[in-house]
Amino acid sequence: MSENNAQDTRIDFLYLNEEDMVAAGVTDSARCVETMEETLILLADGDYRMAGASANSHGAQINFPENPEHESMPADGPDRRFMAMPAYLGGRFRSTGVKWYGSNTENRKKDLPRSIHVFVLNDADTGAPKAIMSANLLSAYRTGAVPGVGVKHLALEDSRTVGIIGPGVMSRTIFDAALSQRPSIEEVKIKGRSPESTERVAAWFREKYPQLKDVRIVDSEQEAIEGSDIVISGTSTSPDGPSGFPYFKREWIKPGALLLMPAAARLDDDFITSDEANLVVDYRGLYAEWFHENGPDVTYEDLLGIPGNRWYDMFKEGLIPEKKMVNIGDIASGKAPGRENDEQIFCYSIGGMPVEDVAWAHDLYENAVKKGIGTELNLWDTPILK
Numbered sequence: 001m002s003e004n005n006a007q008d009t010r011i012d013f014l015y016l017n018e019e020d021m022v023a024a025g026v027t028d029s030a031r032c033v034e035t036m037e038e039t040l041i042l043l044a045d046g047d048y049r050m051a052g053a054s055a056n057s058h059g060a061q062i063n064f065p066e067n068p069e070h071e072s073m074p075a076d077g078p079d080r081r082f083m084a085m086p087a088y089l090g091g092r093f094r095s096t097g098v099k100w101y102g103s104n105t106e107n108r109k110k111d112l113p114r115s116i117h118v119f120v121l122n123d124a125d126t127g128a129p130k131a132i133m134s135a136n137l138l139s140a141y142r143t144g145a146v147p148g149v150g151v152k153h154l155a156l157e158d159s160r161t162v163g164i165i166g167p168g169v170m171s172r173t174i175f176d177a178a179l180s181q182r183p184s185i186e187e188v189k190i191k192g193r194s195p196e197s198t199e200r201v202a203a204w205f206r207e208k209y210p211q212l213k214d215v216r217i218v219d220s221e222q223e224a225i226e227g228s229d230i231v232i233s234g235t236s237t238s239p240d241g242p243s244g245f246p247y248f249k250r251e252w253i254k255p256g257a258l259l260l261m262p263a264a265a266r267l268d269d270d271f272i273t274s275d276e277a278n279l280v281v282d283y284r285g286l287y288a289e290w291f292h293e294n295g296p297d298v299t300y301e302d303l304l305g306i307p308g309n310r311w312y313d314m315f316k317e318g319l320i321p322e323k324k325m326v327n328i329g330d331i332a333s334g335k336a337p338g339r340e341n342d343e344q345i346f347c348y349s350i351g352g353m354p355v356e357d358v359a360w361a362h363d364l365y366e367n368a369v370k371k372g373i374g375t376e377l378n379l380w381d382t383p384i385l386k
Contacts, residue, residue: 011379013126016368018134020375022385024368026137029173030180032145032360033152039089039359040149043283044329046088048355056289059085059099059354078105079113079114085354088124089362097121097358099135115139121361123307129379131365135357143352144173146282147232150348151181153331154280155258155340157173160185163228165221165246166235167201168258174232174260179209186213191224193235224292225252228376236264236304248347250276255343262350272311272320272347279311280348280373281327287312287325287351308349 016024025031042048051057062082064074074080086098103115117135122128151159159182164171165269167190179185190206192198198217205215218224225231225248233246243262250271253259271277287308292300300310314320330336330350339346368374 009380009382010374013129013379014365014368014374015377016131016133016364016374018137020368020373021134021137021364023373024364024371026360026364029141029145029148029177031363032141033148033177033180035359035363036142036145036356037149037152038091039093039284039356040146040327040329041087041333042091042093042329043285043353043355044327044333044335049088050354051086054289054292056283056285057293058286058290058351059083063373077375080104080106082386087354087358089355089358090096091361094124095121095130095297095358095362096124096127097242097354097361099139099354099357101135101139105360115255119357121358121365130307131361132359132377133364133367135361138360138364140169140355141177142356143170143262143350144175144177145355145360146352147174147348148177148181149328149332150242150258150260150280150346150350151178151230153328154346154348155182156256156339156342157182158184159229159258160184161189161228161230163189163191163218163224163226163230163231165191165224165233167192167198168234170262171232171234172201172204174234174262175205178260178266180304183201185230186211188212188215189224189228190216191216191218220294220319221246222249222252225249225254225257227254228260229254230260232263233259233265234263245301253345255345257345259345259347260350261277261307261348262352265307265349266305267307267310267347269314269319272314276345278344278346280331280346281308281311281319281325282328282330282348284312284322284325284327284355285351287349290351291316304353306349307347308351311349364366 022260049055064076066076082102084100086373088096099119101115101117119133119135247266315322326336331338
């Protein structure tokens with residue numbers, strides 16, 4: 001083979017560790033919100049592919065039995081799974097990729113994150129790897145930015161008060177994205193699980209955002225919700241709410257409020273069916289796929305309490321029309337109306353999709369290449385088998 005042909009077959013890719021990802025801009029919430037807005041519009045327009053026959057699957061998951069027959073096999077436990085989340089995204093991105101992670105709550109005892117993520121970005125034509133990335137921050141900030149798109153289009157322009165139920169990593173990146181869209185925010189109310197951990201989070205907020213006038217801990221979900229312009233539900237469990245999920249009672253919700261629900265949340269069915277509740281989803285096709293993958297016997301409670309799954313069940317039961325669940329991408333593109341007055345209450349369900357990882361990974365890869373960040377690795381000069 002000629003030297004020229006040998007060069008044509010060479011494949012190099014970029015390796016980006018967590019420090020490289022920070023240098024490439026992974027924590028830039030404002031920019032990530034812009035990228036997620038583009039992504040959600042492309043989703044609503046259909047310029048994407050995810051896994052499954054419908055191209056809408058969240059991903060493929062490995063679970064373990066409670067009592068494995070084989071001694072070496074892991075046993076089931078809290079958040080114990082492996083998951084692959086592949087996707088293609090069109091538009092200016094025109095990229096494919098997969099997020100792969102293992103999750104185990106027991107990691108906390110080893111001072112490790114519950115989930116450990118890597119992301120592989122591929123050329124959409126050849127399939128060649130373009131980059132392999134540390135992806136915990138990638139995942140966390142795109143998770144925060146998708147609700148941030150809702151804040152951009154649906155929150156009151158002069159939003160000042162945010163209530164947080166479950167102040168974990170997800171709620172913190174959501175708040176960062178929200179603040180990037182509404183710098184008027186000046187008050188944060190935090191409902192956590194234990195006084196010690198919640199006080200640590202409150203101290204973190206005070207240090208990171210010195211412009212905030214008030215960061216305080218509250219004792220109940222009701223206190224977090226009442227009077228808040230934006231409410232973030234960032235936990236899948238609650239000792240107070242029905243079914244063990246955080247509960248958003250209609251009487252507690254301020255007129256004009258935006259409810260951001262990327263985790264579990266319980267709303268009363270009569271509120272959901274009413275004209276008061278403006279239901280928004282990250283993408284309706286995701287909830288349709290969850291319904292068809294799991295069947296009607298798998299309840300919204302079984303699916304981590306993500307409210308969009310309950311809304312889709314209600315659509316299938318004939319309780320609400322499908323069009324009541326509006327894609328945020330259609331609102332962002334102007335195809336569907338957003339906020340029309342300061343009294344409207346918006347309920348925004350976020351399930352999370354791998355196209356979002358592809359989009360943010362694509363932009364970070366481009367930044368890394370421009371800035372000379374990362375380590376170039378070689379897959380081969382000439383493939384041995386072809």
